[in-house]
Amino acid sequence: QPAALDEAGRELLLGVARMSDQEVDALRTCEVLRSDGLTALAERLARPTLPAGTWEQNPFASAPDLVKAVAKKKKLSPEAAAAWLQLLALVEPSKKAVCEWNGWSPKVYDAAMAELAAAGLVVEGKRARAGREHFLPGGWVDAKLGPPYEQWKQSLYGADPKSGRLPLDRMVPLEPLPDLFAKAWARCERGDAPAFEEVRR
Numbered sequence: 001q002p003a004a005l006d007e008a009g010r011e012l013l014l015g016v017a018r019m020s021d022q023e024v025d026a027l028r029t030c031e032v033l034r035s036d037g038l039t040a041l042a043e044r045l046a047r048p049t050l051p052a053g054t055w056e057q058n059p060f061a062s063a064p065d066l067v068k069a070v071a072k073k074k075k076l077s078p079e080a081a082a083a084w085l086q087l088l089a090l091v092e093p094s095k096k097a098v099c100e101w102n103g104w105s106p107k108v109y110d111a112a113m114a115e116l117a118a119a120g121l122v123v124e125g126k127r128a129r130a131g132r133e134h135f136l137p138g139g140w141v142d143a144k145l146g147p148p149y150e151q152w153k154q155s156l157y158g159a160d161p162k163s164g165r166l167p168l169d170r171m172v173p174l175e176p177l178p179d180l181f182a183k184a185w186a187r188c189e190r191g192d193a194p195a196f197e198e199v200r201r
Contacts, residue, residue: 032158032167037175044176055101056177057093059085063178070185079108080115087122087136088184088194089156091171092147094131136194145170152194156184 032038044056054061059082071081082102086093099109113134116122122134129148139151141164149171158167158174173180187193 032174035174037179040179041173041176057086057090057097057101058082058103059178059181060102062176063181066178066181066185074119074121076119077112077115079104079112080119083109083112084116084121085181085185087116087134087150088188089153089177089180091149091153091157092131095133096131098132137196138194139197143171147171150194153184156180156187 050056050061056062059067060078063085067078067082067085070076070085071078074081074084076084083093083098086098086101095106095109098104099106102108104112113122117124117134121136123137124133125135126133127135127140127148128142131147136150136152140148141151141154142148153171154164154166155161157171159165167174175183
């Protein structure tokens, strides 16, 4: 019962956690379930603010000001800026899903991805179960639970920085998607954009 976990109960769980990694995971899960982000997500789902038939996964609808800011800063079209935000923040931005979320034809999607590739923001390739051919540069996680995804996204979903463990065992949003888009962009603004690691000899 996460809602009943007070500070005394938390300290007790921490004591047990020192003896078992599984209890550490259980405590982290309780804290996520009690978090402000997940509360805000639940409230947004309970009281939708977007028009019927509109997807939260579409930043044109859920974060329009952010799309404008990204387009201006990166000198991209609005379509490419929106697609990049989706690649940055969403776990499964397959070509089919992005076209559905955004109401795009495959031609519009392909043009946005070509623009991102020309700007050096994505790489092209083929990866199993991805449903797309454009990816953020960097590591790739072939997850056992859920779809595979770019390693850069893990911290957006509460992964432990050392073990990579996720609080709910899989990559699921822990806050409203507009906040997730904003968080991903803020990381890029701080100089932590997706990139391949430099190999030094």
